Amino acid sequence: MEKQLKNDFEKIIKTTNFSKETIKIKENHLNQFIATGFPNRKLENWKFSDINQIIKKNIGDLGFYNDYSFANKIDPSIFIDGIEHNKIVFINGRIEKIDFTYEDINKIEILDQDQLENSIKYDNSLISLNSAFTNKYYKIVVKENYSLKKPLIIYQTSTKNLKYKNINLRLDFLLENNSCLKLIEISDDNSRKNFTNTFFNFELKKHTILKNYKIDKKINDNIKYSFNNIQQDTNSISETFILSSGSNFIKNEINCNLNGKYSSAFINGIFSLKNHSHHEIRTSVNHLIDNTKSYQLIKSVLDDNSKSVYQGKIFVNSKAQKTDGYQLSKAVLLNENSEFNAKPELEIYADDVKCSHGSSSGNLNKDSIFYLMSRGLDYEQSKELLINGFLLEVVEKITDSEIRNLIKNLIGVKE
Template sequence: MKIEVLKGYRANKPIVIYNYISDQAKSSVINSNINIELGENSTLELINLSNSPKCSNFLNSYCGINIKDNATLKAFNINEGKTNTIEYNYNEIDLSKNSHLEYFIYSTGSTFAKHEINCSLNQPYGSAVINGVLNLEKDNQHEIKTVINHNDENCRSYQLIKNALNDNSKGVYQGKIFVDQKAQKTDGYQLSRALLLSEETEFNAKPELEIYADDVKCSHGSTSGNIDENAIFYLMSRGLSYNQSRQLLINGFLQEVIEKISTPEIKKLIKKITGIRDEN
């Protein structure tokens, strides 16, 4: 499938891609290929959803994205309920001069899922924001791997990935910022955080910086820890149950990422789909 946005066209409504997998497709290999091209000075919002098949399948998807000068793409990927599937999602993204990418991932995991993003800032003043939430339970697994290539000067990248891991689930984040020798004035930020909600969960992180320019501002980091029992005690003293207190803290931890979605209507929709929202 190919989606082409013409030069100067600004879409006023998002495109929704709904991937429906029949329960009759048992033990199948399902491949998809999507190519997206945004012409100069164009904008597009894209929401990628799928159903929750009961059968076991291997889902293999590729998405190639080319964002021309002064164009903006906002892409939102919602992956939940695929408990019996193995899934690999690869994204190749190229940005031109003064173009912008906003990319969001939400996943509840599956038997095994991997989301890989290779994003190249090829001309000056491009910017990429990649945010993700992994909210895993049972034996589900999900891995996010990102590579941000700063190939020209005055480009910015921002990455924030948060994980809430329950039961026996496993989360992985591997992120790399590459800065070419000519990519002076680069601004790159990368952070992954994990909330471990049982003793059996596992989180692995591998943040990387590879820098060949000398006038840059780059940072990376990764943290993991348990839920604050003192905070739970405080909330229970205010009348909430243990489960309510725990869920409130989890939502507060994950909500920071969702709040960074720049389109209010899509932010509201994703809060409704995920159930992660404030209590006001």
């Protein structure tokens, strides 16, 4: 793999015009990745999902070079109907469109980031891989006191001809004081057997609100990793919702640092899995100052041979008095071959805190099914009704009503 990585890296450097400094930094990242390789189960964070094995088994050898010199044609049928929105379109890892039609043009700034900061230090080889191979990327700045009128939808799409490739995506967002952004990430893949590695950075200044809805619905056999890094200043709110369903494998990682007082983070997620899919959500919410709050609710409905993993960590340092941290994961196993794994973790160094977590997993409540059947429903109907109710609780957490309805339609949850 080392040879492939080096060759493909050379090719990219030749076909792009990065500055010398950037190339140097990218080289460092490349070497770091070569040294560690894809994460495996020996690493605590990858205990439940050995991505090294998963890639080997499902894809085999990966190519890291992608030709970004030609534009791809956008198929407008992918766009979501019935909701006016701004757009960013990725096709095969290349940004084809950035469109803020509905917004005041002076209030949004799009910065061309061809220079990577060297300061990002994560103990995560996939971020090194991303930094080494990502094409030039953008930083989107929402100016002070501006709330976007319409949501921004990021379409991540791929075409049929893409195969056995690694694609690396990166976007940075800066929300200046008192600004507000609603974001929907939709993946719509036509390709097969690729590894997509997405890295988004969010910097939330004072009194900002970020709502981020990540939707993985379309069935596809790609392997995916997504890392969202959220930094929050005073009185900021982040709301993340994850629908994890369509891909063969996806691991969504959310790292959230509550750096400012009265900041809060909400992370809600649904795993709705079938066949052999294996999905993971890993969160780490770091309470680093007093009076911050976090809330997490993750539910799984698992059929066939599917497997879901939730690793959620709440960290409270000694300064973070009056922290309120809550975490709940629930799973329904519908098939004898399905599997749910969880590691809900608390690491606490302050005494005046309220932190708790809960996790439960098992089959559908027999008494409830019996009750429904005694009212004339058949078994399948009863099951559906119960699952519907089980998932509805998570969907109801979505604070934006327009998007809530959109997602309800997407997963077919009824009220």
